[in-house]
Amino acid sequence: MTTAAPPTEASASTPAAEELRAWLRLAHARGLRPLALRLLLAAFGGPCEVLTKSFASLAQVAGPGAAEAVLGPPAEIEGTPFGRYIEGALAWAAEPGNRILTLADSDYPQALLNMPDPPALLYAKGRLERLQARAVAIVGSRHATPQGLEDARRFAHALSGAGLAVISGLALGIDAAAHRGALGSAAGTVAVIGTGADLVYPAAHRGLAHEIARDGAILSEWPLGTPARSANFPQRNRLIAGLSGGVLIVEAAMRSGSLITARLANEMGRDVFALPGSIHAPLAQGCHRLIKQGAKLVETPEEILEEFGFPTPATAAASRSTAPQPVSASWASARLPSESQPGEQTARVLAALGHAPATLEILAARTQFDGAALQGMLLQLEMSGHVAPLPGGRYMAVGRP
Known part of the structure; x- marks a missing residue:
């Protein structure tokens, strides 16, 4: 992980930064489940308030396991001491386009609030x-x-x-x-x-x-x-x-x-x-x-x-599926088929192709046409929008007569 710049004095002392530190502490507290954290927040009003409560008060709301997670020593995060991680996260959030969203943020995705256990905290980049x-x-x-x-x-x-x-x-x-x-x-x-x-x-x-x-x-x-x-x-x-x-x-x-x-x-x-x-x-x-x-x-x-x-x-x-395919210059003077619908032989090739991509060899085996004739019919089907070539020498039906 890239080492973050140290936080400025303002960011280290503002109430908003202190509240975000509390969110980070609780969101990443080992063993504190999202549902338990929501119970604590509902009971005590906010993350800073939760961190000031006694073991007994916390345990009464969310159980002794949650109380231990809140009051116990914070663990390292990905090998980084917890205090240093929090300062690095605050520095990351101060960079343009980055945000740390909490359940209390108006920008927190509303759709996630309908989940039974939405994350207490999200890291977001972009719009x-x-x-x-x-x-x-x-x-x-x-x-x-x-x-x-x-x-x-x-x-x-x-x-x-x-x-x-x-x-x-x-x-x-x-x-x-x-x-x-x-x-x-x-x-x-x-x-x-x-x-x-x-x-x-x-x-x-x-x-x-x-x-x-x-x-x-x-x-x-x-x-x-x-x-x-x-x-x-x-x-x-x-x-x-x-x-x-x-x-x-x-x-x-x-x-x-x-x-x-x-x-x-x-x-x-x-x-x-x-x-x-x-x-x-x-x-x-x-x-x-x-x-x-x-x-x-x-x-x-x-x-x-x-x-x-x-x-x-x-x-x-x-x-939706019959939009004309781009035609390269080398095909610009190719003779188009005289009719938009496949003839008897090209319809036979289309039927042999079915609904899954197939190679020239597979189609030759299914139709008994020789390679040159088959390629000519595939070209007609491609030009009329019924067949599209795929990488690897395969062909796929994209329209039906």
């Missing part, structure tokens, strides 16, 4: 107004397919553009695609992370994190300097669910962490949406399981917007 917007979470596999990444980006762009902030976890795969799709749109994006707010995980997303901090917000309940630990991410998922009015699962295997987010959202009374996929695709199995359990099957962003009560353009659904 705090993003934390108050109506929001939908988009999560899924770290090892997403090209189609899954495109779906996450497209849904995020449409939903954020319509006014729903997009919440995700800054992970590889679907999370990153969702954040990128929402950047620059009306409602923006919020990244809820499983490390300290002064760290970026994975490191490859450092640039993305800077973009989110500029256009959206980054949120963490973990102390500064907390590294990535597997045990932190289920708790991170709880905040993703809590901030959102609904959760969309784009791709998920049967044991995906995204299913934890979906379960937590369901327990909090949030809507759960899932994109269907091929029955042969491992990353569709988790989504299909959710749909069997009652998640809402969605195929377009407009369906989610309707669930949230947003008006949708009448033409949006008709144009």
Whole structure:
């Protein structure tokens, strides 16, 4: 963790700084559960008052374990003595764009207050107004397919553009695609992370994190300097669910962490949406399981917007998957097919392609066409908007006659 500058004399002595020190002391007191802290705050009025009470008074309200946590010696945080950590945290919060939000702050996300155990304290970077917007979470596999990444980006762009902030976890795969799709749109994006707010995980997303901090917000309940630990991410998922009015699962295997987010959202009374996929695709199995359990099957962003009560353009659904693909200069003089609908042979190729991406070799085996003829028909289907090429020499159907 970067060593923070020492606090100024003013910041060290103001009542607001003293109250924030008390919040930090209680929020990071080892063994003090959020519910117990809320009971103490309700009983005694504020964090400074809680710290002045006797063991007996504290134990009467929240139990002896909570009293011991409040009055016991503060533990180190990530190897840093507690007093030095507090001064470093205050210095971090004084930097432009950084805030430490407590339950008493008006900028604390209102959606989290509906949780049974909202964090007493949050570390935030970026535009705090993003934390108050109506929001939908988009999560899924770290090892997403090209189609899954495109779906996450497209849904995020449409939903954020319509006014729903997009919440995700800054992970590889679907999370990153969702954040990128929402950047620059009306409602923006919020990244809820499983490390300290002064760290970026994975490191490859450092640039993305800077973009989110500029256009959206980054949120963490973990102390500064907390590294990535597997045990932190289920708790991170709880905040993703809590901030959102609904959760969309784009791709998920049967044991995906995204299913934890979906379960937590369901327990909090949030809507759960899932994109269907091929029955042969491992990353569709988790989504299909959710749909069997009652998640809402969605195929377009407009369906989610309707669930949230947003008006949708009448033409949006008709144009969602048939938008023309960019054509490079080398294809500009290619001869277009004489008809917009596939002919008998190209329709045969389209039927062989089915609903899952396939390679040229697979299609040749299914259709018995030779390579040259098959490539010509795939080009016709691509030019007419029925097929799109994918990385790795695969093709995917994007429209149906």
